[in-house]
Amino acid sequence: MLAxxxxxxxxxxxxxxxxxxxxxxxxxxxxxxxxxxxPYYRDHLRRAQIFTxxxxxxxxxxxxxxxxxxxxxxxxxxxxxxxxxxAHGAFAWNTTTGSTGQPVRVATSTLGALFQDALxxxxxxxxxxxxxxxxxxxxxxxxxxxxxxWGSATxxxxxxxxxxxxxxxxxxxxxxxxxxxxxxxxxxxxGHTLHSLIHESRASGRRPGGLKALLSFADRPPxxxxxxxxxxxxxxxxDTYSAGEFGALALQCxxxxxxxxxxxNALLEILREDGSxxxxxxxxxxxxxxxxxxxxxxxxxxxxxxxxxxxPCPCGRGLxxxxxxxxxxxxxxxxxxxxxxxxxxxxxxxxxxxxxxRQFVQLTRSHIEVRxxxxxxxxxxxxxxxxAGLLSTFRHPFEFSFVRVAEIARxxxxxxxxxxxxxxxxx
Amino acid sequence: MRxxxxxxxxxxxxxxxxxxxxxxxxxxxxxxxxxxxDQSQWWPAERMREQQFRQLxxxxxxxxxxxxxYRDHLMHAGLSAPxxxxxxxxxxxxxxxxxxxxxxxxxxxATSMPAGHGxxxxxxxxxxxxxxxxxxxTDAAIFVQHALxxxxxxxxxxDFSRKHAFxxxxxxxxxxxxxxxxxxxxxxxxxxxxxxxxxDHRTQLEWxxxxxxxxxxxxxxxxxxxxxESRRSGRVPDGIRxxxxxxxxxPHGTRELARELWHAALFDVYSASExxxxxxxCxxxxxxxxxxxHVYVEVxxDDGSPCAPGxxxxxxxxxxxxxxxxxxxxxxxxxxxxxxPCPCGRGLxxxxxxxxxxxxxxxxxxxxxxxxxxxxxxxxxxxxIIQRQVxxxxxxxxxxxxxAQRDLSPGEQAEIAxxxxxxxxxxxxxxxxxxxxxARNAGGKFDDFVSIAPRVGV
Numbered sequence: 001m002l003a004x005x006x007x008x009x010x011x012x013x014x015x016x017x018x019x020x021x022x023x024x025x026x027x028x029x030x031x032x033x034x035x036x037x038x039p040y041y042r043d044h045l046r047r048a049q050i051f052t053x054x055x056x057x058x059x060x061x062x063x064x065x066x067x068x069x070x071x072x073x074x075x076x077x078x079x080x081x082x083x084x085x086x087a088h089g090a091f092a093w094n095t096t097t098g099s100t101g102q103p104v105r106v107a108t109s110t111l112g113a114l115f116q117d118a119l120x121x122x123x124x125x126x127x128x129x130x131x132x133x134x135x136x137x138x139x140x141x142x143x144x145x146x147x148x149x150w151g152s153a154t155x156x157x158x159x160x161x162x163x164x165x166x167x168x169x170x171x172x173x174x175x176x177x178x179x180x181x182x183x184x185x186x187x188x189x190x191g192h193t194l195h196s197l198i199h200e201s202r203a204s205g206r207r208p209g210g211l212k213a214l215l216s217f218a219d220r221p222p223x224x225x226x227x228x229x230x231x232x233x234x235x236x237x238x239d240t241y242s243a244g245e246f247g248a249l250a251l252q253c254x255x256x257x258x259x260x261x262x263x264x265n266a267l268l269e270i271l272r273e274d275g276s277x278x279x280x281x282x283x284x285x286x287x288x289x290x291x292x293x294x295x296x297x298x299x300x301x302x303x304x305x306x307x308x309x310x311x312p313c314p315c316g317r318g319l320x321x322x323x324x325x326x327x328x329x330x331x332x333x334x335x336x337x338x339x340x341x342x343x344x345x346x347x348x349x350x351x352x353x354x355x356x357x358r359q360f361v362q363l364t365r366s367h368i369e370v371r372x373x374x375x376x377x378x379x380x381x382x383x384x385x386x387x388a389g390l391l392s393t394f395r396h397p398f399e400f401s402f403v404r405v406a407e408i409a410r411x412x413x414x415x416x417x418x419x420x421x422x423x424x425x426x427x
Numbered sequence: 428m429r430x431x432x433x434x435x436x437x438x439x440x441x442x443x444x445x446x447x448x449x450x451x452x453x454x455x456x457x458x459x460x461x462x463x464x465d466q467s468q469w470w471p472a473e474r475m476r477e478q479q480f481r482q483l484x485x486x487x488x489x490x491x492x493x494x495x496x497y498r499d500h501l502m503h504a505g506l507s508a509p510x511x512x513x514x515x516x517x518x519x520x521x522x523x524x525x526x527x528x529x530x531x532x533x534x535x536x537a538t539s540m541p542a543g544h545g546x547x548x549x550x551x552x553x554x555x556x557x558x559x560x561x562x563x564x565t566d567a568a569i570f571v572q573h574a575l576x577x578x579x580x581x582x583x584x585x586d587f588s589r590k591h592a593f594x595x596x597x598x599x600x601x602x603x604x605x606x607x608x609x610x611x612x613x614x615x616x617x618x619x620x621x622x623x624x625x626x627d628h629r630t631q632l633e634w635x636x637x638x639x640x641x642x643x644x645x646x647x648x649x650x651x652x653x654x655x656e657s658r659r660s661g662r663v664p665d666g667i668r669x670x671x672x673x674x675x676x677x678p679h680g681t682r683e684l685a686r687e688l689w690h691a692a693l694f695d696v697y698s699a700s701e702x703x704x705x706x707x708x709c710x711x712x713x714x715x716x717x718x719x720x721h722v723y724v725e726v727x728x729d730d731g732s733p734c735a736p737g738x739x740x741x742x743x744x745x746x747x748x749x750x751x752x753x754x755x756x757x758x759x760x761x762x763x764x765x766x767x768p769c770p771c772g773r774g775l776x777x778x779x780x781x782x783x784x785x786x787x788x789x790x791x792x793x794x795x796x797x798x799x800x801x802x803x804x805x806x807x808x809x810x811x812i813i814q815r816q817v818x819x820x821x822x823x824x825x826x827x828x829x830x831a832q833r834d835l836s837p838g839e840q841a842e843i844a845x846x847x848x849x850x851x852x853x854x855x856x857x858x859x860x861x862x863x864x865x866a867r868n869a870g871g872k873f874d875d876f877v878s879i880a881p882r883v884g885v
Contacts, residue, residue: 006462007447008447009462022446026445029445030443032443088442264446291446292444
């Protein structure tokens with residue numbers, strides 16, 4: 001583990017071209033294995049006539065067919081390697097729901113999982129976490145309420161403090177009770193859960209003690225979460241963009257708010273509609289290759305997210321920058337003219353309203369429903385003020401209807417989505 | 428903004444994995460150590476001391492329980508438990524003189540070892556002060572030594588794919604496909620080449636010019652003599668990037684000479700055969716950083732109190748990892764000046780100058796000049812010598828001064844004389860004189876070799 005960390009400490013400072021060079025060395029080894037051991041690639045790609053082994057380069061790789069979630073579901077066991085190379089360990093299984101709620105079973109190897117753990121450990125070092133302290137997590141899945149250590153990323157390498165866990169689907173008030181009782185200095189959860197907790201804490205006046213940092217993972221955190229964490233709990237927030245299929249894909253820069261792609265484990269591309277690479281400032285779909293998963297190689301897998309490419313980071317790290325995760329294709333809005341876009345929902349719009357949580361659901365090309373959780377209905381003046389803000393955000397005269405709900409439901413394990421489209425396509 | 432270091436050629440043994448690499452197990456352990464070193468070097472001095480004392484408490488608990496010499500040391504220091512040892516109370520722990528070690532080495536060997544330290548290794552060393560020494564160590568302690576050698580190469584930004592040359596004290600000239608341990612456990616290195624440090628300096632310079640290494644490691648005095656030979660002859664080797672020197676006090680002006688003549692950076696490493704690496708020159712500055720992850724170093728005034736920055740004093744060292752033969756508060760008989768914290772930001776203490784080390788250049792009647800290094804460890808297998816020094820009186824005459832309980836027999840003298848002649852590669856006339864003691868040099872250190880012969884051929 002530390003041997004990898006030592007390399008990560010060095011590789012992060014390499015020039016982007018050097019990093020890309022190393023990624024392609026590793027990619028060639030992965031492709032060679034995939035062609036020999038994985039039926040899907042052997043058959044599918046033979047037909048696609050794109051095997052140019054040894055010669056695979058960023059240019060030729062751009063022609064490699066993108067693997068969709070439907071392909072993965074349809075391929076069934078054809079994506080599994082018949083044999084793993086020596087020292088890659090055994091198959092390890094993970095089920096991920098992603099944004100669609102449609103579960104996908106993904107295999108990796110012991111070695112692939114080790115790389116994922118190493119990136120978790122890197123994040124601890126990047127954010128200067130004191131491993132001897134207590135770690136708290138509100139997350140999905142079955143888990144014991146306590147653990148003696150922080151888990152597989154640190155086990156065997158560090159003597160960590162203990163960990164405490166609580167369920168993601170538990171009542172918000174119960175989550176805050178738990179947090180105030182356990183007082184972990186570090187709290188990990190999905191961004192929207194952290195956001196709701198802070199609101200609840202502010203509303204109830206109950207503040208957890210001893211908190212040092214918030215760690216958000218998986219989905220895009222609400223835009224105002226960082227400011228809210230500072231304002232209400234006086235703690236920094238560090239964001240990890242991750243996916244069940246891959247583990248951590250990008251970590252927030254220790255010195256800036258944007259994300260650094262974890263190029264040592266993933267070749268992450270941000271692509272325009274025509275398949276060419278996005279320039280900084282452009283939003284495109286995220287296509288990922290896991291460089292070390294030899295159990296179920298995912299090569300150019302379109303994960304379903306969209307992201308904005310960033311300029312190189314002033315910190316000096318050569319790891320590519322993601323300025324922000326724009327959302328998923330299912331989070332895209334469309335207007336009557338066919339313009340498709342990710343709504344940039346300003347958090348300031350909700351200030352001075354009783355709304356604690358909200359979700360937009362596009363019902364037709366002209367109608368968007370605003371579902372919100374609040375202790376009372378909105379006044380007509382509040383509705384008018386929010387509507388004005390929304391019109392300027394959406395740059396289209398949508399019809400907005402307001403519906404107060406008891407809670408905003410989501411499938412177990414599914415990510416919270418601030419904007420969802422119930423229309424067919426555009427994805 | 429930080430800039431990138433060299434793109435290191437890590438060595439991977441797992442099929443299908445080339446980047447980031449999976450080196451063999453020994454290499455993984457080596458990199459794990461480097462990761463820890465990379466973190467700990469930036470710790471504040473206080474945190475480093477805290478960790479050193481955690482380790483020291485374990486060492487002392489082991490030593491007082493398992494090493495006869497230390498059995499009553501806690502009591503002597505007025506302490507009831509190892510955990511009571513702090514930088515202040517540790518000053519009461521008796522300083523270990525080399526003579527104590529030498530008179531009964533077995534009393535320093537552990538009668539029992541904790542698990543996991545690996546095999547027990549016995550080595551015979553010349554010692555850093557001219558007295559031969561039988562020393563025991565473990566695989567774990569050797570691992571730390573190797574890890575520090577690798578740290579020095581990483582600190583100085585070595586490109587491991589290039590050729591490295593070593594001038595070593597004994598053995599023949601050889602070529603190898605890699606740099607050997609520890610670098611070859613981690614990196615796909617370039618080749619290495621070795622030759623004898625005792626060769627004529629002109630021959631050594633020729634060898635360097637012929638081999639064209641980019642990195643060179645040798646004794647400080649040897650490098651100085653080769654540089655002087657290079658200046659005299661005008662022969663300049665091609666493409667040397669960096670030189671690591673060790674073993675003796677760095678003669679003044681050597682660093683400048685390397686830069687001017689060879690355009691090479693020179694890095695100074697302070698080590699002693701009993702404990703290995705003690706301090707490395709800072710990669711960015713001239714001071715030497717104590718390798719606190721391995722040794723606890725005290726610089727003491729004559730009254731035993733710790734020196735303040737700017738003062739010089741005796742170097743007392745504790746090897747934190749050798750559980751086979753613990754050296755606790757061991758007097759190296761070197762003198763060093765303690766410096767202020769380094770502007771580089773590393774928390775490792777800084778020694779400004781090592782005052783006590785010195786080496787001497789030997790000559791023979793043909794004018795050949797070379798490092799007067801002798802295979803002193805061998806002598807102890809021949810005769811009951813406690814301490815010795817070889818003095819060059821004229822280009823053809825040497826005197827062996829020795830301290831022993833009795834005179835050496837003619838047979839013992841003949842055997843040692845033969846050994847000297849082989850090591851120094853000249854048929855010297857050699858006299859033996861038994862003396863009551865051997866004087867220290869100006870730096871308070873015992874020299875193995877001293878020349879009072881008129882200089883020839885320079």
